[in-house]
Amino acid sequence: MELFTPDFGLVFWMFVAFILLFLVLAKWGWPVILKSMDSRADTIDKGVEYAREAKEQLDNARAEAQKYVEEARERQAEMLRDAAKMKSQIIEEAKKEASAEASKVMEAAKVSIEQSRKEAELQFRNEVSKFSLDIAEKMVRKQLQDDKSQQELVNKMLDEIEKN
Amino acid sequence: MLLAALLIGFAAPARAAGHGDSEKEGVDVKEIIFHHLGDGYGWEVPFSHVYRIPLPVIVRAQDGAWFCFSSSKLTYVTVEEDMADGKKSEYLSQAIYTAEKNGKEYHFMLPHVSDNAGKVVQVWPLTDAEQAELHARAIAETKADPKKAEHSVAISGYAYDATTGKYFKEYRPLDFSITKNVLALLIAAVVVTAMVMSLVRYYRRKGMKAPRKGMGFMEMLVNFIYEGVIKNTLGPKAPKFAPFLLTCFFFILVMNLLGLIVIFPGGANLTGNIAVTLVLAVLVFIVTNINGNKEYWKEILWPDVPIWLKCPLPIMQMIEIFGMFTKPAALCVRLFANMMGGHMIVITLTLLIFIFAAFGVAATGGSVVISVLFSIFMLALDVLVSFIQAYVFTMLATIFISMAVAEHEHHDASEHKAA
Structure with a gap:
């Protein structure tokens, strides 16, 4: 049957057509297409890789920033805590110092007061005794001749007053 | 496609009446089918069964x-x-x-x-x-x-x-006549060249930009065959054989699809012609055997089997050499039979109308509807078959070549794929 017996002319032309087509496409067609497709695929791959890396870096940077913020916050809290501690400590110390100072001052004041009091007392005593002597002298001068026994008596009386 | 299916139908009875000396009344189904499947010295034009484009x-x-x-x-x-x-x-x-x-x-x-x-x-x-x-x-x-x-x-x-x-x-x-098939062949070659070259020109002009629409589809096909079939099977040897295999694929695909168009630039039953598939298969045979490495020839001439199978009587050698020829022969017959079968079914379905016409108006009406629907379905199926057959041919050719050029460590893998 005609269909199953290859026709010589058609075989010849098919061969010629295919070889020509192959030569033309193998020279100018397929290599260009395959190279272009390959290079584009490479570019895309590289782009994806680059994007992935960039994202990774960004994520890293973000994490790092987060870490820094966290750290800063911690440090801040610590500092605040320290400051508070220091404040209370300083206050405490100041209080202590102040109280010590105050007690010292009080002490000194007490001492000086005591001293002044004593001095005043002494002076007052002298003066009182002098006044009283004077008074007594003036009063008694006329009455008493014996100055000396009078003064002893007055002193004795003054001592009694003082004891009271 | 509907028009195309009807066209075949219109031309058919008239031609039968014109030629058949003895069968004036009936439709000479066999002659019509073989006329449409066969070659011719002129190219039929629509709506006429006598006028042809002279070649x-x-x-x-x-x-x-x-x-x-x-x-x-x-x-x-x-x-x-x-x-x-x-x-x-x-x-x-x-x-x-x-x-x-x-x-x-x-x-x-x-x-x-x-x-x-x-x-x-x-x-x-x-x-x-x-x-x-x-x-x-x-x-x-x-x-x-x-x-x-x-x-x-x-x-x-x-x-x-x-x-x-x-x-x-x-x-x-x-x-050496430029018959209908030869001209269709040349048209197909020109179409393939135009498709490929337009893509090449696009790359030259636009560089890295990805093509869209038609070009994108073309690129997708190239990528599908190159990445999916050639590179997967041949590995590092892919660039060497890619031009041949890609040319095979696109030439077969375009010839298949042109065959489905009924009017002028198409309509020739090219890949359903054994001469065309024979040349393709012979080329695959030549490429395979020229590039066959030492392993390949050793497998054929001194295969790894018990000695009595190959020494006094070269049984295995005969089987292997027979296999060398049956592989491309299967390629040839597969493509031929698939494409011819598709064409034959569509023509037969259309001819059913004229066969049933003998049984009256109702039968004719019914068969027209059914035949046209089935013809459209078959033509749509043939579009799918066109792709599949071009793909299968390329895939098997790739596997045959890969078996011939494979290094030993890859050998088992490629043979497994072929099975």
């Missing part, structure tokens, strides 16, 4: 002279007017083309009744006595087999001219 006939006569003439010289159209109803009918008849070269006369014709029916033959006129003898032989053969009509019997070595009613001595010349 050049290139032949080498018996004494070595070359001739090139238009195929329209071999036929002529007669228009007959029916006296009763004034209906005009056109017939295609044979003509004998006479050419003169170096003072000698050469006659060519396109016989219907001959061993070379449908092919251009060189003919020589016979004497009256020889004519009478041949007529007698034809009548005798007709009587021996009542199914055969007179003058439909081919007598070996002679061509019968129905127009003049004479026998001629015939010789089938070397025929």
